[in-house]
Amino acid sequence: MAQQQVTHPPLSGAQLAIGTVAVSLAVFMNVLDTSIANVSIPTISGDLGVSSDQGTWVITSFAVANAISVPLTGWLTDRIGQVRLFLASIVLFVVSSWMCGLSPTLPFLLVSRVIQGAVAGPMIPLSQTLLLASYPRAKAPLALSMWSMTTLIAPVAGPILGGWISDNISWPWIFYVNIPVGVVAAIATWAIFRKRESLIKKAPIDTVGLALLVVWVGSLQVMLDKGKDLDWFSSATVVALALTALIGFAFFVVWELTAEHPVVDLSLFKKRNFTGGTVALSIGYGLYFGNLVLLPLWLQTDIGYTATDAGLVMAPVGVFAIMLSPLTGKLLPRMDPRRIATAAFCVFALCFWMRSRYTTGVDTWSLTLPTLVQGIAMAGFFIPLVSITLSGLPGHRIAAASGLSNFVRIMCGGIGTSIFTTAWDHRTSFHHAQLTERASTFDPTFTQSMAQMGAATGTDPSQQYGLFDRLVTQQAAQLAVNDLFYLSAVIFIVLIGLIWITRPERAGGGSASAAASAAH
Structure with missing residues (x-):
């Protein structure tokens, strides 16, 4: 049954600028926190008096809670309202960041990270929803370009900033840096969006679906994070986690497809655009994120780079991504988004093919050039694929669609990381x-x-x-990493076929504009 719409006019002038900055700051803070702690684990573990293996739960606890809460965005939005939910996410993220920095023991830090990951979940999907509803139809692609810059640059900036803070200040500040950013984002969000609330619908709580989601996502995420350390399926723990995730997922799918008020709207996968766009975006992101972990790891373990230097090698990716993302936003209304996404995937393939030709004597320029080229691909990666994914959906389903799409993307990022690090070990042997x-x-x-x-x-x-x-x-490590770079190039070319199974709607300004119109 169609839901009644609450229509708000697009923002303009200073309100639009402040609203965009507020949403972008919140997203940047959120995405930054998924990677900023990674390089600081040895420092945190030593300071809290625990082993590095125990310290990795700082990453795992955030990832599990985040992965569970992201697909709940649509359901929570119906019950709370998109503006209230987004504002609450920012405020609670700031509070939990403060708790993380004050943590005197590992258990306290893990509880704080679980809270932080859980409240962070709705932030990214709702940022898309609020931005699309704030811009005029013709400028919807520009809104997506502003959003994409934060989600692409933050994972690269995280390890660099985290390493510098740990080396030069102290590890609690990797969490404290969120506080001023979050406070500014919360105040600006309240000032601009408080009168633009969505319709609230009190649907019954799908407790069975929620419980199954927690079980299978939690099991899968812990398996992915701990599988390599436990030697994967030679470990009874990993086997048990895999079976729990598989059985839980099967029951979850059946239950959600038949429930009257499902906690996650899986019926969205009946939409060709949503399925094609989500799968292409998620697998592409998994390849990108897996390589984002693999390249610095290889540089540090086999080429002799420090953590900071390895992070700096990745930094130039932001140059073309920032410069070209607004251009992509301007071109999108006049071009088929599938063509832009295809070009981006071809450039990604070129970038990874260039890296597949590395040798142990690789110089700085040879490392930097593909990273610069990758920035061109990233500028045309998120924007057209997100616009395709949301194309043709009614406004009240945008939040749920964005949450589910981001959930699949985040899970593919974790799967990509696990596959790449494990495959690198096996190919090296x-x-x-x-x-x-x-x-x-x-x-x-x-x-x-x-x-x-x-x-x-x-x-x-x-x-x-x-x-x-x-x-x-x-x-051997060099040959192994070259194998994975070459395989990544091939997969990106194959993924182009997924892009072209979609049929994005072009309603007076492209699919992104149509999505924006629906969000209004």
């Missing part, structure tokens, strides 16, 4: 075995090479073998 096939004292060529190494370095045989093993390990 594979290449190491291949490279050492002839490393035997019975092979005259190998024996002669080792003798020459000893003469050149003045080392004894045991030292020679140690040096040889380090060189082979470095080369």
Whole structure:
């Protein structure tokens, strides 16, 4: 049954500018916090007197709570209202950030991170909804371009800022930096959006669906975060988590598709645009995020970069992303969004192909050039795919659609990270075995090479073998990372087919404009 609409006119002038800044600040603060703690785990663990393995729960606890709360955005919006929910998310995020910084023990920090992750969930989907409803139809793509810049730059800025704060100040400040940003965002949000509340509908609480969501998402997220440390399916814990996630997911899907008031609206996947756009965006994001973790990790473990230097290598990605995102927003009303997304995926493929040709002697320019090229792709990545995903949906379903789409994207980001780090280990072992096939004292060529190494370095045989093993390990890791870069390039080309199964509506200004019109 169609829901009655509450229509608000677009914002203009200073109100539009302040509203955009408020929403963007909230999103930047949120996305930054998903990665800012990653490089600070050793410092946090040491200060709290726990092991690094225990310290990683600082990341896991946030990710689990966040993944569970994101798809609840549509349901919560119906019950609370989009402006109240967005404002509450910002305020509670600030409070939980303050609690994180004050944490005297690991359990207190984990509880604070769970609260932080849970309240952060609705923030990103609702930011899309509020922005689309605030801009005139013709400028809806510009709204999406402003939104995309924050979601693309923050994951890169997070590790750099987190590492610098941990090295030069103290780890609590990676959480305290959210407080002034959040306060400004909350005040501006209240000032601009308080009279633009959405219709509130008191639907019954789907307790069974909510419980199943918590079970399967929680199990899957913990499995993804801890699988590598536990050696995946050789661990009974990982097997149990996988079975729990699989069974919970199966029951969840059946229940939500048949429930009268589902907590997550899975019927959205009946829409071709929503399904094609969401899947293409999510798998593409999983590849991007997996590589975002892999590249600095490889630079630090095998090429000798520091954490800060590795982060700086990733920083140039923002140059073209910031410059070109507004241009994408201007072009989108006049172009088929599928063409822009296709071009972005081709540039992504070019970027990863360039990286697949790295050697152990890679120089700074060779590292920087593909990162600059990747910024071009990122400018055309989020904006057209989000506009395709939301195309043709009525206004009251925008929040639910955005929440569900972002949930799938976030989960694919976690899955991509786990797959890439595990595959890198496996491919490194594979290449190491291949490279050492002839490393035997019975092979005259190998024996002669080792003798020459000893003469050149003045080392004894045991030292020679140690040096040889380090060189082979470095080369194996290089070949493994090249394999994954090349595979990423191929997958991006294949994903273009998903983009073209969609049929975005063009209602006087493109699909993004149509989505904005619906949001009004």
